[in-house]
Amino acid sequence: MENWLTKRAQLSPDRLAVQYQETKLTFAQMKEKVQRIATQLAQLAQNEERIAVITSNQLQGYLMILAVQQLGKTVVLINRRLSAREINFQLQDAGVQVVVQDDDFALTLSVDQQVSFTEVLAIPVTTLIEPVAEFDLDAVTSIMYTSGTTGNPKGVMQTFGNHFYSAVGSALNLGIMADDVWLAVVPIFHISGLSIMMRSLIYGMGVRLFEKFDVHAINHALLNGEVTTISVVPMMLTQLLAELPANTRYHKNFRTMLLGGGPTDLTTLQRAKAAGIEVVQSYGMTETASQVIALDAANAQRKLGSAGKPLFPVSIRVAHQDDQQHGRIQIKSPTLAVGYLNQPEKYANTFEDGWFDTGDMGWLDDEGFLFIDGREGDMISSGGENVFPDEIESIYAKLDEIKQIAVVGVPDKKWGAVPVAFVTFKDGQTLSRQALRDFGRDMLAHYKVPAHFYKATDFPRTASGKVQRHKLRDLLANASEIE
Amino acid sequence: MENWLTKRAQLSPDRLAVQYQETKLTFAQMKEKVQRIATQLAQLAQNEERIAVITSNQLQGYLMILAVQQLGKTVVLINRRLSAREINFQLQDAGVQVVVQDDDFALTLSVDQQVSFTEVLAIPVTTLIEPVAEFDLDAVTSIMYTSGTTGNPKGVMQTFGNHFYSAVGSALNLGIMADDVWLAVVPIFHISGLSIMMRSLIYGMGVRLFEKFDVHAINHALLNGEVTTISVVPMMLTQLLAELPANTRYHKNFRTMLLGGGPTDLTTLQRAKAAGIEVVQSYGMTETASQVIALDAANAQRKLGSAGKPLFPVSIRVAHQDDQQHGRIQIKSPTLAVGYLNQPEKYANTFEDGWFDTGDMGWLDDEGFLFIDGREGDMISSGGENVFPDEIESIYAKLDEIKQIAVVGVPDKKWGAVPVAFVTFKDGQTLSRQALRDFGRDMLAHYKVPAHFYKATDFPRTASGKVQRHKLRDLLANASEIE
Incomplete structure (x- = not known):
């Protein structure tokens, strides 16, 4: 497939691509900036296969991630909140020698080059490099680490195809409109945030990027109709609703509140409904390139506690059922990562008859809605x-x-x-x-x-x-x- | 990927799947009817790889096409308007021995079995067959014949993947909403109509099926907001507008008029704009599984005469340019058919360096909009x-x-x-x-x-x-x- 950024800049050059604070970039403008950064990164990391980006949800880091993609290199996304020990493990595992980072990132890491965004942007540019012509759907474009109950963190390798099918599955569930804007306050170093960036390129959709979970500012954006969709975790939903004045309804443009990271309760759902919000519960993980199962608003109350049904390209089954039909939740999906870096066997072991075992237990009701008993172990x-x-x-x-x-x-x-x-x-x-x-x-x-x-x-x-x-x-x- | 019909009946059982005259079927109801028909067809054509369907745009034929898919057999779609000589050529070329047809189809064909829909529906059913579990994206699911300037008609082999990417490309251009209804008066035996059926399964979208181009009834549906999208050819657009009372605007739910089969003129576009219609010009062919290039309404007047830009998954180039930069329009797309039945060389010959040559001439302006000089030869x-x-x-x-x-x-x-x-x-x-x-x-x-x-x-x-x-x-x- 053609390079998504190039394509988007061609198809919808004047549409909003990203807004951070007061800065707005169209796809044409973003492409120009990203191409310049890619040229700078190329000088820094000419022979590197992978570049790590350490960033909060701010514009420079956003553009850095895209720039690595433009070079045909794999971006390793590091959770900014980790300790130096934890980060060093990931960098070493991924063979990363070049890290680009937020200016205020203070840890010293065990790599050849640790370069701040400001330093990257100061690298002189003479001739712009040519971005890669195509995004090969089978190529690994991003790696992010997940922990588990045992062993070292695993570097989940996500392909362009994973991101593409994830975006398509989401679109077939939530719909897409030309003027959609998705608010990203979930971290772009997690799949919840990165998947919003990828959807932006694929849909031609604007992203409203928030660095901090500023309840007031975010409610303001939702009330004013500046945003059509937001991804939240339960604590965000609760806090947004708590701060909302009584009898206030969100703007009609605001279409979907996509809830991940756990279920919510009936009181919160009813409070959300009163505020005019469609809460779409969802379930996914790094290995599935974000949501693969979702509950739509129409069924939110009727099926309270359910994670919903598998998205269009996704299949699920519940294996090894007990008497109550509870069992292990297993998934087939074109969004499934191609492996754990350096631990192919560990990834292979998560599969059973071609089905990915999520490690979670659950059951399906007679209409096919999935209920999750609890997350893996004591997570x-x-x-x-x-x-x-x-x-x-x-x-x-x-x-x-x-x-x-x-x-x-x-x-x-x-x-x-x-x-x-x-x-x-x-x-x-x-x-x-x-x-x-x-x-x-x-x-x-x-x-x-x-x-x-x-x-x-x-x-x-x-x-x-x-x-x-x-x-x-x-x-x-x-x-x-x-x- | 899971069987699309099974999946849809699971994901959105109660949504409208198809409406024909006063009959409405939800996805759950349609699945049930189709499964029964599939069981009947299985008895008729147990050992056949392919079944031909000859139908106008009516419900029984619609369901027959889906039923063939449910059996994992390939449906050969026959243009009802052809002569017996023309149809016999296609049936023989495709090795078809079983034809199911409109009750009022009168020609006698050279096949073993020619069975009317009523006869199919009268076949006793004891146990329902199990539909295929999966739709393999690489498998051929439909064949339809196209003529060209020379030689015999070619049986274009379309895979599930072709239809899937076509639906995705269209969605990324036109958007999708849960309550979309697409009016199909273009023939379902052509790719323009069949692609609406496939989008319906993939999006969970309703189809409003019209057998005849009844200007009055169709305008009625568009004015009442019963329909969000319609595919038309230029003569349909002109006639719809001609019949529309002065100063009348179409319903706000009616989002898109997708125009194929040739460009329209400025007067018609302006008349359409006054009636509140978004006309999206498009370009495609049987070999590309419907539209691959489209002009959005925002650019319709500014770029009058242009076919637009390639959809997200599609790439185009203009090869062998002359002094005026006119040349041959060539396409790369995951929607490109896998071949011409029995004529692999003929299909291979339409490619140049991996690009499919459309046979049409055109040029790209400086913003990347495609202008087509004329259709192949004297078509x-x-x-x-x-x-x-x-x-x-x-x-x-x-x-x-x-x-x-x-x-x-x-x-x-x-x-x-x-x-x-x-x-x-x-x-x-x-x-x-x-x-x-x-x-x-x-x-x-x-x-x-x-x-x-x-x-x-x-x-x-x-x-x-x-x-x-x-x-x-x-x-x-x-x-x-x-x-």
């Missing part, structure tokens, strides 16, 4: 990020003073959920709350650092001695924090 | 059908009395253009107008039979003696008809 969904207790525990286990640590998610008003830790120390040893927190902040993304550290003497255990994480919450009422 | 576009003078001349050449015949298209108020013939007879011989017409009606589709037969003594010729068809029109002023 905590915190403000749109997936947090795995295992990972946190294994990091803290490196501290000599700690005998055992157990982490569990607890509800949080702002983030939906946060991790908290129960700690036992070795005989005669101890660590302060501050020391525990500092260690975590060195080793882990901040959102993974337990919000509270509680003293424990022992943990609820199974007969075989395994800690029962879900029973830890029962201890909370009487727990006291480490000082 | 006549008559009421949505392509008519080739060569074919008509070669049929009449079989008459002993005729010395030479030359056919040319002339403008026609109703059909846009019609063929007329200039005839010279061998010494001392002659034929009446009636005899000429009867012969044509036996041998050719009615729309190919010259509307007038003029006496000639000789023809305008090139230095080498070849008849110059375009100069024949100069003779019209003084021509007299054969009696």
Whole structure:
């Protein structure tokens, strides 16, 4: 297929491509800027197969990602919130030697070149490079890492074809109109945000880019009809509604609130309905290049708690069912990533008879709506990020003073959920709350650092001695924090 | 990909799938009817790879086409207007032995079984067959024949992938909304109509099926907001506008008038604009699975006469340019048919360096809009059908009395253009107008039979003696008809 950016600049040169703060770029303008940046990046990373971009949701990073694509190189998208240790693992795994980053990104990484966006933009340009003529649907264009319950993070390799079919599947579910504008406050280094960028190129759709989740500014955009669609996680939906004045309805242009990262409750849905919002619940992951299952607004209340039905190009099945017809949720989709970088076997092992096993359990009702029992293991969904207790525990286990640590998610008003830790120390040893927190902040993304550290003497255990994480919450009422 | 009909019945069971006269079917209802018909067809044509359907735009034929798909067999779509001789050629070429047909189709064909729809529907059903689970994007699902300037008609083999990418390309240009309804009065045995059926399955969109071009009834549907999109050829657009009362505007739900089969004029466009219509000019052919190039309404007047720009998945180039940058229009597209049945070399020969040569000449302006100089050779576009003078001349050449015949298209108020013939007879011989017409009606589709037969003594010729068809029109002023 022709280079999507070139094509878009040709087909709809004057349409809005992206708006960030007061800056608006049409597709023709964006193409020009991106081509210049691609020329600069080419000088920086001539022989590199991959370039890592570390950015928040701001315009320069947005254009950098597109520029890497224009060079025919793969962009490795790094979660800005990770620790240096975590990022270095990913860079090394992906063989990345060139990182371009937000000017205010302060960590020093183990790579040959760590270049700020301002430095990239200062590289002299004489002749503009020719962007790649075609986007090969089978070629890997983006890599982003996901954690799991066990082992190292996995570099998910997404092809142009993955992104294309994802955009098509979404369009066939939500519709597309020439004047659509999608608000991106979910991170562009996650698939939720990157998929909005790819849809923009494919649909010729504007993106309204927000760096921070500024409830007031975002509600303003939705009320004024500047935006037709927004992707949110549950905590965003709740906060947007909480801030909305009573008896206020969103603008009629605002068509869809696409909700990912977990289900919502009936009260929130009813509040949303009163405000004139169509909430489309959805389910997806990095490996499926964003949403593959979605519940439409028409069925939101009737099928409360359901993730919906598989999008048009997607098939699902529930395998290994028990008596109640609950089983493992498995997927076939042209949006499925082509593999985990350097871990082909690990990816192959997630498949069963050609079906990708999501690791989640669920069941289908008689109309084919999917209900998800719970996320993989004890995963905590915190403000749109997936947090795995295992990972946190294994990091803290490196501290000599700690005998055992157990982490569990607890509800949080702002983030939906946060991790908290129960700690036992070795005989005669101890660590302060501050020391525990500092260690975590060195080793882990901040959102993974337990919000509270509680003293424990022992943990609820199974007969075989395994800690029962879900029973830890029962201890909370009487727990006291480490000082 | 999952079987589109099964999938649609699953995703949007209660949405309108098709309306014909007063009958409306949802996707769930249509699936049920189609599955029953598929079971009946299976008994009729168990070992057949292909089944031919001969139908006008009516519901039974619509369902028959879908039923053939459900069996995993290829549907051969026959132009109902062709003569028995023309149809027999196609059936034989496609190795078809089973034809299902409109009850009022009267020709006797050279096949094992010629079964009317009523007869099909009377076949007893005990157990419903299981429809195919998947639609393989690489599998041929439809064959329709096209004529050209030379040689026999070619059976164009269209895959599911061709139809899928065509629907996606159209959606990315025109947008899609959940309540879209597309009016199909262009024949479902042509790609213009069949592509509407395929979009319906892929989008979950309603089709309003019209058997005849009933100007009044169609205007009624457009005025009442029952329809959002319609495909038309120029003569339809002109007649719809002519019948529209002054100062009347179409309903705001009516979004797009997709115009194929030739350009229109500024007066018509302005008249359409006044009636609130978005006319989207488009260009495509059987080999490209419908429109591949389209002009949007925003540019319709500014770029009058242009066919527009290639759709998102499509690339074009103009090859072998002359001084004025005119050249041959060539196309790359995932919608390109996989071949001509039994004539692989003929299809291969239409490609140059991987580009499909349309046979049409044109040029691109500095913004990338395509202008088409003229259709292949002397093709006549008559009421949505392509008519080739060569074919008509070669049929009449079989008459002993005729010395030479030359056919040319002339403008026609109703059909846009019609063929007329200039005839010279061998010494001392002659034929009446009636005899000429009867012969044509036996041998050719009615729309190919010259509307007038003029006496000639000789023809305008090139230095080498070849008849110059375009100069024949100069003779019209003084021509007299054969009696």
